[in-house]
Amino acid sequence: MAYKTINGKTYKSVISPGVKSCFLKGSSIDILTKKAGNTHVSWRKNSKANGYQVQYSTKQSFKKARVKTVKGQNKKSAKLSKLKNTKSYYVRLRGYVRKGKKKYYSHWSTCAKIIPWNGKWEFAGYSKIHTDSATLYFSSAPKTKKKTVCINAGHGTKGGESVMTLCHPDGSGKVTGGSTAAGAIRATSINSGTVLNDGTTEAQATLKLAMVVKKKLLKAGYNVLMVREGEDSQIDNIGRTVFANNCADYHIALHYDSSSSDKGAFYISVPENKSYRNMYPVSKNWKKHNKLGKNLVWGMENAGVKIYGKGEMAIDLTQTSYSTIPSVDLEVGDKSSNHSNKALKTIASGIVKGMNK
Numbered sequence: 218m219a220y221k222t223i224n225g226k227t228y229k230s231v232i233s234p235g236v237k238s239c240f241l242k243g244s245s246i247d248i249l250t251k252k253a254g255n256t257h258v259s260w261r262k263n264s265k266a267n268g269y270q271v272q273y274s275t276k277q278s279f280k281k282a283r284v285k286t287v288k289g290q291n292k293k294s295a296k297l298s299k300l301k302n303t304k305s306y307y308v309r310l311r312g313y314v315r316k317g318k319k320k321y322y323s324h325w326s327t328c329a330k331i332i333p334w335n336g337k338w339e340f341a342g343y344s345k346i347h348t349d350s351a352t353l354y355f356s357s358a359p360k361t362k363k364k365t366v367c368i369n370a371g372h373g374t375k376g377g378e379s380v381m382t383l384c385h386p387d388g389s390g391k392v393t394g395g396s397t398a399a400g401a402i403r404a405t406s407i408n409s410g411t412v413l414n415d416g417t418t419e420a421q422a423t424l425k426l427a428m429v430v431k432k433k434l435l436k437a438g439y440n441v442l443m444v445r446e447g448e449d450s451q452i453d454n455i456g457r458t459v460f461a462n463n464c465a466d467y468h469i470a471l472h473y474d475s476s477s478s479d480k481g482a483f484y485i486s487v488p489e490n491k492s493y494r495n496m497y498p499v500s501k502n503w504k505k506h507n508k509l510g511k512n513l514v515w516g517m518e519n520a521g522v523k524i525y526g527k528g529e530m531a532i533d534l535t536q537t538s539y540s541t542i543p544s545v546d547l548e549v550g551d552k553s554s555n556h557s558n559k560a561l562k563t564i565a566s567g568i569v570k571g572m573n574k
């Protein structure tokens with residue numbers, strides 16, 4: 218923790234007169250997004266800093282990195298320019314204090330990585346909306362788990378309802394009903410979701426929860442891949458699944474169910490249907506999906522979240538139909554569920570417990 222860079226050299230816990238007072242605790246990246254070609258980074262401000270430096274590079278070593286200096290201690294965001302649309306970028310930041318003519322820097326934050334869409338990924342051709350990038354956040358916990366969890370805040374893609382995609386990669390029809398009827402070959406690429414009883418849209422509620430889950434998972438040592446961190450993310454359901462398949466080890470989509478009875482949380486399990494369970498990639502992964510779902514529900518119950526029945530409901534989902542990693546749709550509650558900050562923290566703790574298991 219105690220690192221300091223003076224004139225380009227990094228020192229550990231330097232204590233000398235006049236220098237100690239310049240010691241800065243590092244800032245960390247809060248949100249990094251790339252939308253419609255624009256890259257934005259925001260951070261939690263450091264009350265002692267006079268300004269910040271943001272570094273970005275296509276290399277994790279930050280060789281030949283570009284630097285953006287942001288003056289002013291109250292600044293907490295910046296726009297990064299001239300990023301190529303087809304390349305991944307690593308971004309990190311540090312604060313500085315000025316003393317006379319010298320600048321003293323804090324240590325660099327852990328980095329985050331912007332990942333653009335890759336049309337060569339398996340099933341990429343099935344997605345219709347994928348102009349935004351996903352972001353991978355690296356954990357700065359002392360002991361990392363070396364696993365990446367994709368947190369997918371359900372819904373929140375403008376225009377997603379007017380675009381259709383194939384329910385199954387092999388073109389067969391849905392084997393169960395759900396938001397799309399059984400037998401349907403195509404479904405909306407992503408729908409707008411339900412509206413909770415207090416007027417909050419499901420997309421707003423899942424986003425708020427996703428941000429809490431992200432923070433807790435990072436703290437617990439997991440890297441986190443985010444496919445939506447604002448009101449709108451131009452990545453449809455298949456797109457989010459393909460991002461998760463290629464950049465994460467687990468995929469958790471967060472949703473609120475459209476019932477109004479406050480019935481409790483559950484996961485969407487893989488239907489007991491022979492042809493569905495025999496269809497690739499479901500055939501290779503359905504057991505893993507169900508295991509992940511069971512563990513997450515176990516974790517939530519353990520954290521004090523109300524659980525619906527046995528904690529599962531079998532539905533043929535587009536997400537499941539394209540997932541090549543353990544992947545689950547988690548219905549954390551319904552339209553009547555409490556979604557206060559406290560309730561969200563409880564759910565998030567449950568998800569971390571479930572992941573640890």
Ligand SMILES: [Zn+2]
Pocket residue numbers: 371372410411419471472473474
């Ligand atoms: Zn939903």
